[in-house]
Amino acid sequence: MNIYDIANRANVSIATVSRVINNSPKVSEKTRKKVHDIMDELGFTPNVFARGLGLNTMKTIGILCSDPSDIYVARALSYFEKMLRENGYDSLLCCSGYDTENLKKYINILISKSVDAIIMIGSKYISSRDNKNLIKNSAKSLPIFLINGFLKADNVYCSYYDDFNATKKIVDMLYNNGKRKLLFLYNSTSQSAKRKLDGFLKGCKNLKEPTDKFDTLLCEENDIDSIISLLGDFFEKEFFPEGIVASDDFLAMIVLKFAKQNNIEIPGELSVIGYDNSIFSKLSYPELTTIDSGLFSLCKHSVNTLLKVFDGDSPENICLLKPDIIEKDTFRSKT
């Protein structure tokens, strides 16, 4: 079934049918209704290939992410699919896993499918110099949108969160509330994780306390038991922190579990700060004090920028979101 069939049934030309499909204003209400009725009756849907052939666009956005079973990614994905669809775009999903070196392969897959743009969720991809150049080059053929990543280049648009100032600020807050021994816990060396790490270190440095009062701990394996044993080692061999800042809520949850296993009282003995204001932070007991990394806003902003680019505008390349700390139970400031 094609527009010819519809045209025949409706006694109009295919051009009129095409106009109706594309909401052209130059169709009388009467014909429009007639055609619409027949399309509905026959359950007609225009062939995208034929359409794409002419327009050279498939109204499809490639979404590149590591793994949708990560809750941060999953949320972003959910937002994007919805917002893009509301604007007439489909989402072609491409999951690279955590091996960031295959970026080229995945970008090529998306480009070969003629997606109109690529959205990259997560800052893992912006790690190596090779990857950066790859992204810059790919941006010559289609616009690229980075979520939570920063890369200055033509046709590359970034939305990211001010992680540096967020962790820096939280260090201040912890210190000002009497927490002197601090630990930063993280599990990734992505660009965003680095910003968090740097903010933490900067915050600690500003305190002008001896450096043995704070430390950082990288969890190379993402397995819960390994991380718990890593924490056990740290508490035993290094020091017992009064505050732990985790690079995401998942890690913070593991800290809570560790604390319960070891009868550490939270927040009395130990304050815990999560990151992302995810469902975890609300599901746990005590509820996690967490940094709201503004994921929804980042996604929203990216989609808006994307639409502007498609409209031929030249929007700002860079959007930086201000930090926002959500105080719940695992740490409360006195002020």
Place this chain on the structure above:
Amino acid sequence: MNIYDIANRANVSIATVSRVINNSPKVSEKTRKKVHDIMDELGFTPNVFARGLGLNTMKTIGILCSDPSDIYVARALSYFEKMLRENGYDSLLCCSGYDTENLKKYINILISKSVDAIIMIGSKYISSRDNKNLIKNSAKSLPIFLINGFLKADNVYCSYYDDFNATKKIVDMLYNNGKRKLLFLYNSTSQSAKRKLDGFLKGCKNLKEPTDKFDTLLCEENDIDSIISLLGDFFEKEFFPEGIVASDDFLAMIVLKFAKQNNIEIPGELSVIGYDNSIFSKLSYPELTTIDSGLFSLCKHSVNTLLKVFDGDSPENICLLKPDIIEKDTFRSKT
């Protein structure tokens, strides 16, 4: 750049170029090489639209789900994208939200993109008679794969889990371990949720105990606070259960939170059973005893079936997975 350009440069016809692109054997090695060289030199990639127009396939599978930020869905999505890509298929994502009545709209979107098959994650879509008929009808134009749902129809392939016997079995286990007052907690009326509910009720019925010793509680709102207050009401106005079976780990986590808030000891005073063996069950303390709904196996099986269908085989329509209970901390049987 198109095959005409290549054809000109190579002094052959477009047909020959096309043959080279499609690895037709009827091209001399010499011409093949010549054409290949020129394509490489110019970095030519065939236009997918033009190709799709003729072939009417894009090697793309439509994945229809409610919301990828649900962890069950997210996991399934992750499995599918990976396995499909390994077999040369892309994934077009389509999220319907929880409004199951718009199914037609979403199926049409996918069909209009000429996907080669549709995978539907979750049994929510198989609720109404209308939806069932819709699926049956759509299956006339392309194969449909249901994950965790059952519908007997041509060209519809189901993989689902034996929820009925899982909850039935867990009721037995609870009872045999001295838990007499039981509550089933659920938050959906999907087909799968119904199977769980029925299994629970059947299990209870078999016990031949007075019916006031067990009950079921539907959480209409998915908000954590509402569910906790719902639980509070139940404990106050109905009875204090000795075992709670939740329809997913998320709900079970909320029960744990509720228990901690109210100083209910788990599993001493109250046993809790989750469902799905998700990350929640491992992240909580105490860890959740949970039913492993075999998601990976379901996905794996679906992809295998899909490949068989595309190969022209006629695989079994239905796959039912046996129940599997993972004992952790929130309930341990004595045996």
Place this chain on the structure above:
DNA sequence: CTGTTAGCGCCTTCAT
């Protein structure tokens, strides 16, 4: 407002 028609780039018979 509506109809006619020329592509869009590729694949596939049918000739040669």
Place this chain on the structure above:
DNA sequence: ATGAAGGCGCTAACAG
């Protein structure tokens, strides 16, 4: 083994 030509379904000029 290669070339010529029609067709896939739709859009956008252009003509009325």
